[in-house]
Amino acid sequence: xxxxxxxxxxxxxxxxxxxxxxxxxxxxxxxxxxxxxxxxxxxxxxxxxxxxxxxxxxxxxxxxxxxxxxxxxxxxxxxxxxxxxxxxxxxxxxxxxxxxxxxxxxxxxxxxxxxxxxxxxxxxxxxxxxxxxxxxxxxxxxxxxxxxxxxxxxxxxxxxxxxxxxxxxxxxxxxxxxxxxxxxxxxxxxxxxxx
Numbered sequence: 150x151x152x153x154x155x156x157x158x159x160x161x162x163x164x165x166x167x168x169x170x171x172x173x174x175x176x177x178x179x180x181x182x183x184x185x186x187x188x189x190x191x192x193x194x195x196x197x198x199x200x201x202x203x204x205x206x207x208x209x210x211x212x213x214x215x216x217x218x219x220x221x222x223x224x225x226x227x228x229x230x231x232x233x234x235x236x237x238x239x240x241x242x243x244x245x246x247x248x249x250x251x252x253x254x255x256x257x258x259x260x261x262x263x264x265x266x267x268x269x270x271x272x273x274x275x276x277x278x279x280x281x282x283x284x285x286x287x288x289x290x291x292x293x294x295x296x297x298x299x300x301x302x303x304x305x306x307x308x309x310x311x312x313x314x315x316x317x318x319x320x321x322x323x324x325x326x327x328x329x330x331x332x333x334x335x336x337x338x339x340x341x342x343x344x
Contacts, residue, residue, distance in 0.1 A: 243301025
């Protein structure tokens with residue numbers, strides 16, 4: 150479902166009035182349209198299939214490089230992401246580290262950040278985002294294990310309430326063999342203490 154830009158702009162105008170502002174003053178005239186444009190981008194993942202980027206897999210044994218069978222995990226570190234907290238509609242942003250232990254199928258490395266982009270582009274909580282990324286990868290690939298570590302700064306923590314500007318939140322979602330802490334220890338070490 151696409152964001153209804155016209156309706157968002159009208160609601161932003163109404164919101165400006167509700168906080169006591171004049172939406173017709175020069176600095177705010179374009180604000181409803183600007184917010185509608187940004188929300189169209191921020192929430193573009195609503196209704197989009199997060200598994201779609203994982204649909205094109207490559208056979209490990211019959212693919213272009215059958216002589217280079219992976220013996221360990223495939224990991225993409227430091228994937229930048231941003232999302233909107235569904236509790237306050239304030240942004241959170243950070244880095245994702247995604248690893249999977251391939252079975253017979255692998256996927257192009259660029260597909261993993263795209264899955265995160267789709268799932269982050271909707272009202273979210275970090276805990277669910279990590280679980281959804283892990284589920285999408287586990288479902289689409291025949292992975293023997295999946296590990297998703299998210300490290301993010303939430304503006305609902307840094308800018309309101311307790312106002313902790315240096316606080317970040319780390320979440321871990323694991324599937325398959327990586328549900329065992331010993332099995333995922335090597336991957337956490339590879340991240341280099343950045344999560």
